[in-house]
Amino acid sequence: MMEWLRYGAQHYPNRKCINEYTYNDIYRGVLHVARNLVPLDASRVAILSDNSVTMAMYVLAAMLVHKEVLLLNVHLKLKEIENQLDQLGVTTVLHSKERRNQLSHFVDSEASNSIVTIEFETLESILSDLAVEDFFDWTFADADIAVIMNTSATTGQFKSVPLRWGQIKAHVQASQEVLGKTEQDNWLMVLPLFHVSGLSILMRSLYNGTAVTILPKYDEAQVLKLIESEQINMMSLVPTILTQLEPHITHHVLRVILLGGEFIPLALIDACEKKSLPIYKTYGMTETFSQSVTFSVLEYPHKRESVGKPLPGMQVRIDNPDADGVGEIHLTGPMVMTGYINKEPIDGDFNTDDIGYIDEDGFVYILNRRKDxxxxxxxxxxxxxxxxxxxxxxxxxxxxxxxxxxxxxxxxxxxxxxxxxxxxxxxxxxxxxxxxxxxxxxxxxxxxxxxxxxxxxxxxxxxxxxxxxx
The missing domain is CATH 3.30.300.30 (ANL, C-terminal domain)
Incomplete structure (x- = not known):
């Protein structure tokens, strides 16, 4: 699936890929970083960084050299990082300059000399390599793990989700069917790349041959400027952010606002409908490589309380329904993981631990998390x-x-x-x-x-x- 980047460099090299950089720029940068990662004998590496073009290149380069990439949440404390590296047998951490201090323990401590830390090169240095060769194997088996993301349970004990190439491929194809694509598409990424919501934006855009605009973090003034100058036309946001942003959105050419990650207040949907903002409610999780159920609120305003219909290839089933049809939501389909790392494989479908129902038109409604x-x-x-x-x-x-x-x-x-x-x-x-x-x-x-x-x-x-x- 990584060949989406190489295909872009061959067929539309000068098209914008990430921020101001073209498909050819990103392709060359990824080749340069990948060449430097080849000597690493580890089958898994971790990456610790805030959103940046450089981080995106390191993630793609590590994938290209067929490493399983553990994406670390930047908010983790040292003990939590140590625990995750230890449980997953990771001994190499690639990191941004800004995150150097967070890992200083590994650099300074003799006790942790089994952990190797490698700081990202500067973007200028990466892109100045004009003679880089492509000798890489761009084919990946569906069952190969591309990325590992740890989801924290309420107990504080994390579970490791292996995201495989087959899941990613199934997702980007189905997402394109539902959201469509245009050559002008430019998807804003303010959600973290170490989170499935950020990574899925990158993968969808590479598959579609379209652009991504990565911001290091959410900055309201900058986001409004990008919307008003028509530089972006797609966004993925959580309701908290959109609640703050919506009152300030006036002129726009937005095509998609993918909205999920937590429950969405109906007052926010009302406000967005009044402005004809193109809200696509979505329901998904790390275990399903994000979005697995989606719909356009403007197309189906009478279904506004639902989270939509399953993406092509996905099925939603209600387990143990009560008299009203309310029960546990189970998912099946090619986007669903095969099981957590070092745990029993999933037999059949995935229990989301959410409670809800499906109406007569096939729209899914989430009433609550089982634990809430x-x-x-x-x-x-x-x-x-x-x-x-x-x-x-x-x-x-x-x-x-x-x-x-x-x-x-x-x-x-x-x-x-x-x-x-x-x-x-x-x-x-x-x-x-x-x-x-x-x-x-x-x-x-x-x-x-x-x-x-x-x-x-x-x-x-x-x-x-x-x-x-x-």
């Missing part, structure tokens, strides 16, 4: 239902509902809420508002006002960090 479900006195309470309601209050900036242990009911819901500046509401007003719409057992027993909710590096709310001292 609140069972109070035997009644199921879906936090998302409560959160969607609270988000309809204009003064609410963000909110989350979590379970709190209760001697009588087992669990009761607690609401954490943050308001827009100067627009705070007293808790009793919020509860009175909710009482008009919800059964009594669903009304939060506790409300806590925060200035902001805790989030991880990709913008997801860290529910397990929210504790209520009652």
């Amino acid at each position: 479900l609140i069972i109070s006195g035997g009644e199921n309470i879906y936090p998302k239902e409560l959160e969607d309601l609270v988000y309809t209050l204009p003064s609410v900036k963000e909110c989350v509902v979590v379970p709190v242990p209760d001697a009588k009911w087992g669990q009761v819901p607690a609401l954490f809420v943050a308001f827009h500046d100067g627009k705070s509401l007293p808790p009793e007003d919020i509860l009175a508002f909710m009482t008009n719409s919800l059964a009594k057992y669903k009304i939060p027993k506790y409300v806590k006002v925060l200035t902001a909710l805790p989030r991880n590096g990709t913008g997801k709310i860290l529910r397990n960090k929210l504790k209520f001292e009652n």
Whole structure:
């Protein structure tokens, strides 16, 4: 599948590939880096870096020399990095200059002399090599592992997801069928490349022969400038970011805003619909190489509460449905991983641990994560239902509902809420508002006002960090 880059260099060498660099530039840069990685005898290497053109080239070069590439989250602490390297038998870490200090322990410590750290070359040095030869094997078996991503469970113990070339190929083809493509496409990447949402943008764009604009991190002013100057027409965002961005988007030629990663408040969908912003809701996970269910809200406004239909080749099944058809969501298809590394292989389909249902038209609805479900006195309470309601209050900036242990009911819901500046509401007003719409057992027993909710590096709310001292 890496031949998408070589094909681009041969057939449209001067077309933009990443930022201002052409397919020919990136191809030559990848060859240069790959040549320097050939002597490494490790079958797996790790990469630690923030988003950059150089990082993208190192990821592609490591793939080209048939290494399994462990992408490390830059927010990890030293102990967590050591643990991940150790469990996956990785002894070589390629890293950006900016991340040198994070790895200084390995450089300075005699105890960790088994870990080799290699700093990225500068972009200028990589691209100044004009005589680089292509002697590489560009063919990859579907079962070969391209990338390893570790997903952290709530317990803090991570699971290692092997992303294989067959999954990636199936995904980029199906995604193109659903999202389409034009030669003008330029996909903004502000989500991390070490995360499946970032890597999938790179892979889709190479497959489509289109451009990517990589920013080191989310910068609202820069993103608005790119939108207004019509330099980009596609974006992948999490709802938190789009909520901040949407009020400022005026003139645009956006073709796709792929929106997922966490639950999407209906108030945000309303605001985007009013501006005809091309929202494609999406549902996926690392284990399925991101997006596996998608739809255009503008095309199907009456299905706005769903996350869409499965991509071509994917099937969604509801396991153990109740009388209303609600049950655990299971996925099958060529994008689904074969199993976590060093764990039992998946037999049949993949249990997402999400709860939802499928309507008569085949649209999938997610009610909640299984682990976020609140069972109070035997009644199921879906936090998302409560959160969607609270988000309809204009003064609410963000909110989350979590379970709190209760001697009588087992669990009761607690609401954490943050308001827009100067627009705070007293808790009793919020509860009175909710009482008009919800059964009594669903009304939060506790409300806590925060200035902001805790989030991880990709913008997801860290529910397990929210504790209520009652």
